[in-house]
């Protein structure tokens with residue numbers, strides 16, 4: 001039955017939420033909307049379960065009163081039907097309601113809600129631009145996406161399973177007390193006042209500590225991920241005592257924050273023990289007094305005894321529930337710092353797909369300083385004819401990769417526009433833009449999947465022969481066949497490890513080239529695409545690339561000028577501007593910055 005209900009909601013619907021709301025309560029409200037009917041069902045079953053509990057206490061008192069009043073041999077005659085009904089409630093109705101309530105909460109609601117919120121958060125984050133990701137810490141992001149599913153769901157769960165249950169129980173008990181003897185409501189009301197004061201003091205403080213604890217945990221995860229991912233640099237360069245000290249600061253912060261949370265849990269719990277005992281003494285003492293002066297029957301003492309015990313444990317439950325609600329809201333607020341960030345480059349609604357014609361690219365008056373007022377590109381214009389091969393050269397930090405990043409829409413230019421076949425790339429669907437571009441960068445990092453999956457990434461329909469052909473042209477087929485991983489996978493099925501650690505830099509670059517060759521997009525961007533290869537392999541691959549490039553528009557970044565000397569156009573970039581533009585021989589004849597760099601590199605080559 002629960003499976004049937006679970007099947008009603010698919011937690012993994014794509015792109016349902018465009019922009020997550022940024023405050024915890026509105027976020028939770030927005031995210032849980034698809035589950036509102038399940039939440040309502042949980043709400044109803046929780047109230048039923050609580051009412052049965054109240055009835056049970058009432059019935060205990062009622063039973064004692066009746067047993068005192070009737071002779072033992074008359075019990076079946078006078079109370080038989082009533083006792084059978086009570087047994088039915090205890091043996092059938094109460095377990096059935098409990099099953100429904102627990103099942104809906106724990107089998108249906110929680111697993112769906114946790115997965116759904118995480119999935120939506122992941123979907124939103126994955127739509128952020130590469131530029132946005134470059135300003136984030138991946139460990140922190142992963143922790144927040146994981147955490148927000150648990151905390152948002154935990155808030156609702158605590159409301160449903162704790163608060164609603166206990167409030168119903170309180171209200172039911174209060175009504176029962178006043179129905180039996182309104183005077184019994186007096187100690188209960190005094191107790192509720194103390195209880196509220198205790199909650200008002202402890203719970204907001206607990207929430208603040210919890211938020212601090214979550215932030216410290218996220219910070220610690222981020223440090224660990226950063227260290228483990230960069231273990232080589234850490235091992236080679238780290239000053240061990242400084243690194244230990246740095247890590248220790250984060251561990252200490254997490255520890256202190258944890259102690260803060262625990263301290264308030266102790267304050268809450270001990271406060272509750274005191275309050276519970278006050279309730280027991282106040283309520284039972286008062287009932288005993290009423291019985292002693294002949295103002296109440298024995299049943300009232302029995303009922304108040306049962307009720308006081310139950311109410312005090314419910315009160316602890318309520319405190320836990322409220323603390324859990326506040327704690328989860330704090331954790332949700334913490335996670336929302338990443339998860340609810342607005343899209344830094346929102347897609348134009350219903351943006352049309354790129355209508356590719358012949359691959360003309362125009363950078364029109366582009367400036368981009370990464371929001372820092374300087375660096376990057378400065379009012380750069382460049383026109384690339386269809387099918388033209390253009391090289392970008394210049395010193396490190398001149399702005400070459402920035403130009404490529406803007407072309408790939410990793411960032412939106414701060415000024416100017418980029419036109420592809422006359423269409424402003426900021427107004428077209430970003431996927432359709434990227435599908436027309438193959439990009440090979442100097443900094444290749446592969447996904448932790450098989451070699452086959454890495455080459456065919458984004459091209460899963462590619463045939464085996466196309467895949468092998470691309471790998472051969474990238475000079476990768478040979479070494480792939482000799483590759484194996486620890487799990488016993490061989491060749492194209494071997495898993496490359498995180499970021500491709502099981503491969504050499506040159507091998508990774510060849511896989512990246514094979515991926516670009518397989519994609520066979522009409523625009524090719526090569527950012528130091530052969531920098532990790534030895535000269536022999538590089539020469540062979542360049543031959544293959546030149547043939548491949550024949551009908552494509554190409555932008556190539558290179559430091560070694562010999563690899564781009566034959567290009568149609570060479571742009572020499574300095575301080576974010578093109579200072580020289582022309583063919584290799586034209587630039588040599590001009591005897592400027594390019595010619596000087598060429599002479600330096602030729603000299604270096606001769607002295608090698």
Ligand SMILES: Nc1ncnc2c1ncn2[C@@H]1O[C@H](COP(=O)(O)OP(=O)(O)OP(=O)(O)O)[C@@H](O)[C@H]1O
Nearest residue numbers: 134369370375376395396397398399400401402403
């Ligand atoms: N994400 C970023 N945030 C801030 N500044 C950046 C960012 N990326 C690059 N820059 C700055 O922009 C300038 C141009 O960098 P870019 O990477 O485009 O240079 P490049 O010419 O490609 O250098 P290289 O040849 O070393 O790859 C540099 O001053 C760099 O510090």
